[in-house]
Amino acid sequence: MDTISNILLLLVILLNFFLLGSSRLASCIRTIALQGGILSLLPVLAHGFSGHTLFLSTVAFLLKGIAIPYLLFRAIRQVHIRREIEPLIGYVPTLILGTLATAGSFIFSGRLPLIPEHSQSLFVPVGLATLATGFLMLISRRKAITQALGYLIFENGIFIFGMLLTEAMPLMVEAGVLLDLLVGVFVMAILMHQINREFSTMNTDNLTSLKE
């Protein structure tokens, strides 16, 4: 079981790199859907079959794999954009930074005082690496939609981390987190539509005029 989940987690890291390096929004959304789908397998793989894990997996798959990507696709169709043209930090530097962050998170989690059953698994380093990827995405991109993608990757990192706690966390809390995410994306999609209609661009730069 552990080997399968570790392989899946390594796949998640590869998808992270793809997300950092790709400029085409449609493929980014597809990658995120794939990542969400992989993640939705983890509860079952890590903790075995039970009502709790099955429920979690199903909901995660429905939300991360289907509902959210569908909403995002609709959003980019509405606002007619295909690619992130001018990121604040270029693709190659972001990739290098992403690599460094991933390496850093592996080193860091190696030094953490974890309980023995977690020290061998890849949950902690991959979770941290995905968090860092999300951060990088948020910092380096300009378009509102890519920022929404950044938040999604960020949330995926938290989800991986949360896997360690599935046994301890009540069901309602996790369901709440997932629902929050859905609502967040929903709002973001509406917001993007409004921004686009108002400014006829998706650049968040225009928001700097809101600063005091």
Add this chain to the structure above:
Amino acid sequence: MAELFLAALILIFCSGLPAMAWGRWGRRGELASVILLVLGVSLALVATLAAGMQTPAPILALAWAHPAGQFVLELDGIAVLFLLPALVILGMGGIYGLGYFPQVKFGRAAGRVRLFYGILGTSVALLPVCRNGILFLMAWEVMALSCFFLILTDQKEESARRAAYVYLMATHAGTLALFALFILLAGSSGNFDFPWAATLPGATVTAGAVFLLGLFGFGMKAGMMPLHFWLPAAHANAPSHVSAFMSGVMIKMGIYGLVRITSFYSSPPAWWGWTVLALGVISAIMGVVFALAQHDIKRLLAYHSVENIGIILIGLGCALLGQSFHHPSVVALGLAGALLHVVNHGLFKSLLFLGAGSVIQATGTRMIDHYGGLLRAMPYTAFFFLGGAVAICGLPPLNGFVSEWLIYLGLLHSQTAGAISPLSLAVLAIPALAMTGALALACFVKVFGVTFLGTARRDFQIPPQEAPGSMLLPMGVLFLGCLAIGLMPWAIVPLLQRGIVSWLGTGSVAVPLITTLAPVIWISLGAILLLGIIGVVWYRQSFPEDDYQRRPATWGCGYIKGTARMQYSASSFAEQLVRLFRWGLWSDISEGRTIGFFPALARFADHTPDVVLDRLLYPTFRALTRAAFLLRSFFHQGRINVYLLYCALTLCLLLIWLI
């Protein structure tokens, strides 16, 4: 007794509600407020006096729904001495407000003042009896905030808003230190109940930290010299009866805190006493020097509060030194002087503030240089003000003399420790104390002379009139209090003795009796004799002389036809002394020099801002604000990406720190 006291406090707390609520029947609501307040104060006074006779002191302990100890009140000797003047002044201020700050003239503001005055009174009366740190801090904060709203009464004035703001900053800086203090005091036990007197060792590092934090937090409230900066503006801008209560009672809570926390320690190290003594000397001298240079009568009185706090601190420092060097007579005299001066200063300073309030109401200005010759228009106010002035200068036969005399005796007793003891250095505070008294006398000659004597300096549209009875009565009562302590100091000695016992703790060695150390009965006889002489002289003076009509004006320099402009002004009277102390005052003087035999028109103006606030704190904080704005315009870019970068960097730093 403690239950009765608590009930009285509830009455006082609610006393402002009628005045606040009955907007349409303002006068009736106001009267109901005053009746409630006076009733509560009388009940509390009865409880306090009864507690002052009871041994052991009454304690009320209730279970409390928070884990840090109990709801404990104790009316011990120290508390009684702080409560007596507080309650008297609270009641008298409430009555005074009927004439000084009536609802018909000030509308809603008057109701607000009544409400916060009641709350302030309750919190101040609660403070000395608390025996739990959390309860103390709660009362302390209620006191600070209600006082803030009272300073803000005149909220349309820029100066009042600024004073209230500075006060709020200062008091919260002090409260922060007090939080640290009580946490340190509770230690690892987590129990915030006060320890009993003299149960903690004084020589530890924690004790030193507690003392320094207390010195900062309580010193800020008391108006000790470098920390006094909030005090002049706050006292000047509040309504006069509130200033009277603040100056007479509220700042004493700082002294109370110092007295209380030093009582916890059995053998305080000598540097505590030296520090308090040195700060007391600085406060006393610089306070009175700053007072001399003021033109605003309430600012002047406020600086005199700093001076008197200094005198009290000298007494407390003397007691602490006596404690360190195991010299009980020094402890007894110093502490008795300090505690009695707390009572006395409360009485005479509130009397002076109320007198100043009457003058301000009659003339509509706070500037001393606009007054003149008010003695004829307001003879009773002038008489009471003179009484307060005599008392504050420490002259017999009034009360100020008795407490200063006890402190002098305490300092002199330090000599009996033997020539080689470092304690004998404490005697050096005596010249400072003497100089303070002399300067205070000069200052009050200036105030009384310029305000009440001479001739009127300007024509007021409404000629100044004597204050109404509701304002004269409180002044009369406070004056009688001053006179009573001056004439019969032996009556209050048992209470002082109890205060000393409470401070030293029950397990201490035999406390020397004050009556054997200081012959108060002789003071009493001397005061009565002096009063008799004054009476005889006055009686003889009151017959009109033949050349009464031809007599020139007071201070007319011998000119028969002097004008009102040819009098001493507040500046010119104090000029010589102010010049002597210009190294500490840093006055702004635009000097109009007159040269030659027929000089051209020249103008002279002087202004003495507060050294700490206006010369140090304002420039420092302005520079800090400017730096903060620069920093903000650099960091505050308005881009969400940059803010997220800050988040990420913080997270990274935290993770690195975790490793």
